[in-house]
Amino acid sequence: MLNNYKVGFVFVSIVFGFMLAVQFKIVQEPQERDTRDIWQLKADLVSEQQRQTNLLKEISTLESQLSNYKTERHESKEQALRETLEELKKEAGLTEITSSGVILTITPLSDELLLNRPPSGISPELLNRLVNELNQYQAEEISINEQRMINSSVIRDINGVTTIDGYPLDSFPIEVKVIAKDAGNVRDRLKVGKAIEEFFMEDLMLDISEPITSLTIPAYKNTIEVQEMEPVLSE
Numbered sequence: 570m571l572n573n574y575k576v577g578f579v580f581v582s583i584v585f586g587f588m589l590a591v592q593f594k595i596v597q598e599p600q601e602r603d604t605r606d607i608w609q610l611k612a613d614l615v616s617e618q619q620r621q622t623n624l625l626k627e628i629s630t631l632e633s634q635l636s637n638y639k640t641e642r643h644e645s646k647e648q649a650l651r652e653t654l655e656e657l658k659k660e661a662g663l664t665e666i667t668s669s670g671v672i673l674t675i676t677p678l679s680d681e682l683l684l685n686r687p688p689s690g691i692s693p694e695l696l697n698r699l700v701n702e703l704n705q706y707q708a709e710e711i712s713i714n715e716q717r718m719i720n721s722s723v724i725r726d727i728n729g730v731t732t733i734d735g736y737p738l739d740s741f742p743i744e745v746k747v748i749a750k751d752a753g754n755v756r757d758r759l760k761v762g763k764a765i766e767e768f769f770m771e772d773l774m775l776d777i778s779e780p781i782t783s784l785t786i787p788a789y790k791n792t793i794e795v796q797e798m799e800p801v802l803s804e
Contacts, residue, residue: 669749672778675742676741676774677773690738698764708755710786711745753780
């Protein structure tokens, strides 16, 4: 029993001695210290501040670029809408147009050819046939006495007077302006077509000008009524 006690005492003493040795070593060897002097610390601080400043500048530049991009994108959308609107107005005949074309002049026959008959006016049927013939010859735009023809235009008789969209054609000469990419082709086809003969049969002359390089047709003057359409209200 005594021997066991001695062995235990020796073991405890060894452990206690080892712990004292470790503690003494820790005291003798303190943790590593920052050995940089004050000037080095200041230099490192300045360098870090400069790095932050550069980062802030880059952020500011990127934010400015993003803002410019958003502005350009917004303006490009507005520009696209304006261009689309102008194109739609052009297709609808709401803008003046200048291009190559020919002018047709309608007048009564001379007194000699009329044989003392009073000159008659132009009938809606004859004028409609002329317009249809011009469309067959690839006419792009047509005006009659400066009244622009559009898809909804109506040529009809009102109280014995031929009208186009309500505008009376009650005097001569009547001037028909025609714009086409190939004005010469339109002129040549009219010359050999039925129009001249049909006008002659109704005591009228149809004179066709030489191709004109710059011919202006006015915009449609009346109000276009839109039916069966409602505005969309955004929520």
